[in-house]
Amino acid sequence: MSMQSAVISRALRFGLRPLVHRLPGHTVGIRTARTAVEAASILVGHHPRAKVEGVNAPQADDEDARPVIGEMLTPEDGAADDAAILYLHGGGYIVCSPRTYRPISSRLTVDTGLPVFVPHYRLAPEHPFPAPLDDALDAYLWLIDEGYPADRIVIAGDSAGGHLAAALTGEICRTGLPSPAGLVLYSPWVDLTCELSTECAPHVQDAYISIHTARRIGQMVMGDFADPRLALLECSWADVPPVLIQVGGDEILRPEAERLAQTLQDSGTDCRLQIYEGQMHVFQLLNRVLPEAREAMEETASFVRTVIGDPADDPGAVA
Template identity: 60%
Template sequence: MDPSVRSRTISGALRLGVHPFMHRVPGHAPSIRTARSAVDAASRLLRAGSRVRVVPLADPRVESPGDRPVRGEWVVARDAPETPAEGAILYLHGGGYVVCSPRTHRSITSRLAVDTGLPVLAPRYRLAPEHPFPAALEDAAAAYRWLLDRGVPASGIVVAGDSAGGHLAATLAGEICRTGLPSPAGIVLFSPWVDLTCELSTRAQRRARDPYISAYAARRVARLVVGSAGFDDPRLALLTCAWADTPPVLIQVGGVEVLRPEAEALADALTASGADCELQVWKGQMHVFQILNRVLPEASAAMRDAARFIGSVTAPAPKESEVAA
């Protein structure tokens, strides 16, 4: 299906007004801090919507010496029952590991909460360059353990994220396996930034008509993310991970975005390892188009598909009596 008129209009405006700026974003700490301040200020104008409640979370984890504090927010549908959660979505926001926050991504987290009926935990993980990798992974893992410690079963948890948060969600899945934690029910990745070396996206830059993301700028930012350790940490390399015992994965990527080859390569790697991976390429859509689900019909449809997937992987197994019947 061809992109909607709204989609073409917004993409055209971004291609003319935003992409040239994004392409020239300098890769040094002062510019990142300036951009972060601007994004944070703009995010204060965003509203979560009347259908959800946003509850701040700040748990110092004093009962778990050595574990990271968990800070962020719960996003809960207003009509959700006041009962202990039997499932949850752990949502890791994008922003290149250097900008954004749970607040900037409330259009996604609130839609997930409403469409699935599950509470969404959006942690405020530490950002680079002040806190290079693996700081964000440590915070994401602490948030996952926090859910388990609060009685949410792993079989009811879906780990999700967009862009850099998609990379973080996939990296967290690998860390869960390596550390012996119980596996989540599923993983949802929106336009994941799979390869921080940006080799695939840089090769795709010339032919892609991404109205927003620049592979060259992403590569400059990635150097700040990895810090002095460089790209040698094996946890960064999603395409060479051993994806054994991986839960079902849904990947959604825009058809014109420069990160599309990375998403396709990750889907191939998962499938080759025997994982159940569903890849959706949305024709004509840009990077993390799902964030515009209140505006774009394609984004709204993509969010419904994500909710369908989450419902399918978190649905309780049928009882023996039901199977026999």
């Protein structure tokens, strides 16, 4: 664990975690949190060698349908035009946006040389599941319509976006749509009931997410609607492309990531689980200051290049 990681984790544990723990669960509180997160994201910025362009594309087959909205990030010296990454941001399904995750999306586009599309999917509780899944699927189909072959699109996501990315990939495979090249999950929120995390909570020192917070948000997202696509551990995972899962060793969602990796491996999927000891939830966001996050992003770029057909790279594994 680097000195930078130790300092930041301690600061978050005693500064941000108490605030997140007390986040109000009503509409006004959620909107206030969204505003605060967006304001903070302006200060973070994005990789200096990445360009950001807004997307607002009507759906070709249905003019009355919600357009595909989001951000397309590309390297300043140009991006490949035959492959892409679809990135689904985290935020518990209730906060955050493509802007919030520019530290990851901009780093991905620079490291891989691929365009990265981050859709602005609808959030709960105003838009309950499966609205986010519908928007993610629309974004995937839009990329295909834009000329990116499905087998050269990598789907990625973190936290709740990791849950959404996995649910999207499963839905694509189950419905017979063209399969993506691969799937990348950062600290995926696998079990929205939080039963697995609850079992391990007394032994985990997560820097800013408590099991109380995770369970409360999970209840808001799920409500009383038991959509089977929410239960990733009970889904069928046949014919799924290669998967890379990265998780921090000190985060509350580690057992969920480990269980999903085992489930995928048992189904015959090529799944690589990388556990970064001492790291917190979605530590990849801090890739400009944490050496562990930079290493994780480099591993991701290697994985992406491998699954889209570059034989020069082998993602390997990290203990």
